[in-house]
Amino acid sequence: MEATFGDVTFLITIFLLSATLLLLISRKKTRTGRRPPGPPAWPVFGNIFDLGSMPHQTLHSLRTKYGPVIWLRLGSMNTLVVQSAIAAAELFKYHDLDFPDRKVPDAFTAWNFHESGLGLNSYSPYWRLLRRLYSAKFLSAKRINDSADMRRKCVDNLVKWIEAANGGEVDIGHLFFVASFNLVGNLVLSRDVLSSESEEGFEFSDAMNKVMELGGKPNLADFFPFLRRLDPAGVKREMVREMGRARTIVEKFVKDRIEERKSGGEMNDEHDLLDVLLNQKGDAKDPPVPESKAIIAVLEMFFAGSETTSSIMEWTMTELLQNPSSMRKVKEELDRVIGRSSSSKVEEGHLEELQYLQAVVKETLRLHPAIPLLLPRNAAKDTDFMGYSIPKDTQVLVNVWGIGRDGDSWAEPSAFQPERFIGSSVEFKGQNFELLPFGAGRRICVGYSLAHRTILLVVATLLHLFDWEPAGGVESVDMRERMGLTLRKLLPLKTITRRRAELLTEDEAEAKI
Known part of the structure; x- marks a missing residue:
């Protein structure tokens, strides 16, 4: 016991001495230049303890005192927080290339995840290649x-x-989540991944869920990068194990596809993302996509596509159950556009006509963005931003959750009012800075168009076919949040769901005509 206690004491002493030394060096380097306002910082730890379990909410509350641009010190890491439409416009319109890279959490350096996919990669030739492949071949309108x-x-x-x-x-x-997971599986691998018979699919899903949990954990090694080699909280060790489980399964899919392409002679076909990646052999202009990076790129699509999309769907249904008048308006619109026959289906061609449902989804994205602080940016160089001096390697957080609830941009910002978007030109495509659930600039989410279409189709179909009520009544609907990689409900939404009684059979619908 004495040896164990002595080891811990030694590590703590080394940590405090190192952190203090780094803090003094940091202060010496950054005394010049005007910083944005922010809450006072503790010695060594800075503002880490100020953030709480819901940092997006905490930061939003600080805006009243410190304004729309806030400065934090999280351990040894400088952090700039952007919390208004005006500040976001300044960032994305005029400083997009000053903050082009990501601040990568240590957990996501496991298996070189940050160097293989699109979301966390540096702004590099390889990132630009992936972006081009995704935009032109995988997520194009066609x-x-x-x-x-x-x-x-x-x-x-x-x-x-x-x-x-x-x-x-x-x-x-x-x-x-399961439906979104399989949709990604079909788009990326041309197959369902989860089914009642597939042990492999459940193994994959379980590993992915654990990766998402680990990715959302606060990690001391991120606040004090000199601790990364020690991995004091063990987050990276767990991530290597869990991501390795998922990676092994995807590796098998990739190798099977390579063998199929060789034996079938369809080397140039591009049925899905995996085909697109495997066909990129490299040339004088662009690098190839090695098999190891293709595996991680496929993994990333499951993270990005299933977790975020299913979260937005669940929040949309939650808001509609809490707001029966909005639910009624959606159903009336569906009956008008789709018809009242039980055999009629919502088709994607109908979605453009469902203006009120589109407003409902926008309002949900405003109040419940899937990634409330977006993926953090990183300053590539010393930059003057809105009159403040921002040093190189500063982390940049955009609180889109707070921007969506900003009274300067929205009337009654906390209220669920889809009507605010009827007749409005405000979109979520990165041009209207008061609504940025998918980000903006060069690093806007490449799949936002697909995500939006999928959400509309799923919600429209379920509301057209079924009647919904919360399992414990409207008063039981819980609106609390759970922060991880994405912003999910703290308590899952449980519903009682029945076929809509007022839908007509095919014979009844014909007789009515």
Whole structure:
């Protein structure tokens, strides 16, 4: 026991001495230049303890005292927080290339994840190649249109799962996740990944869930980078193990595809993302995509596509259950556009006509962005930003959750009012800085168009076919948040779901005509 206690004491002493030395060096380097206002910082630890378990909420509350641009010191890491539409416009319109890279959490250096995918990669030739491949070949308007049958299949399966509950309680958030997971599987690998028969699929899903939990954990090694080699909280060690489980399964998919392409002679076909990546052999202009990086790129798509999309769907249903008048308006619009026959289906061609439902989804994105602080940017050089001196290697957080609830941009900002978007030109495509759920600038989410279409199709289908009520009544709907990689509900949404009684059979619909 004495040896163990002595070891711990020694490590703590070394840590405090090192941190103090780094702090003194940092202060010496950064005394010149005007910093944005912010809360006073503790010695060594800075503002780490000020953030709490819901940093997006805490930072939003600080805006009243310190304004829309806030300065924090998180351990030895300088942090700039942007919290208004005006400050976001300044960042993305005029300083996009001053803050082009990501501040990479230590956990996501496991298996070189940060160097292989799109989200956390540095602004480099390889990043630009991936962005081009995704935009032109994988997520182009034509490719999205051509993949409508895949989405229809996944939505039809979701309907069957709900019907199988036979009017009993449904964990709709879980079903949204499984449906989104399989949709990504079809787009990336041309196959369902989760099914009742697939042990491999559940192993993959379990590993991915653990990766997402680990990715959202506060990590001492991020606040004090000199501790990264020690990994004092063990976050990276766990991430190597869990991401390794998922990676092993994807590696098998990739190797199987390579063998299929060799034996089938279809080396240039591009049915899905994996084909697109494997076809990039490299030339004088662009680097190749090695097999190891293709594996991680596929993993990243499951992170980005399933977790964020299913979260937004669950929040949309939650808000509608809490706001029965909005639910009624959505159903009236669906009956008008789709018809009232029980055999009629919501098709993607209908989505443009569903203006009120589109407003509902926008309002949900405003109040519940999937990634409330976006993925952090990193300052490439010393930069003057809105009159403040921002040193190189400063982390930049954009609090889109706070911007969405900013009274300077929105009337009654905390209220769920889809009507505010009817007749409004405000979109979420990175041009209207008061609504930035997918980010803006060069690093805007490349898949936002697909995500939006999928959310509309799923929600429209389920509201058209079923009646919904919270399992414990409207008063039981819990709006608390759980912060991880994405902003999820603290308590999953449980519903009682029944086929809509007012829908007409095909014969009744024809007789009515």
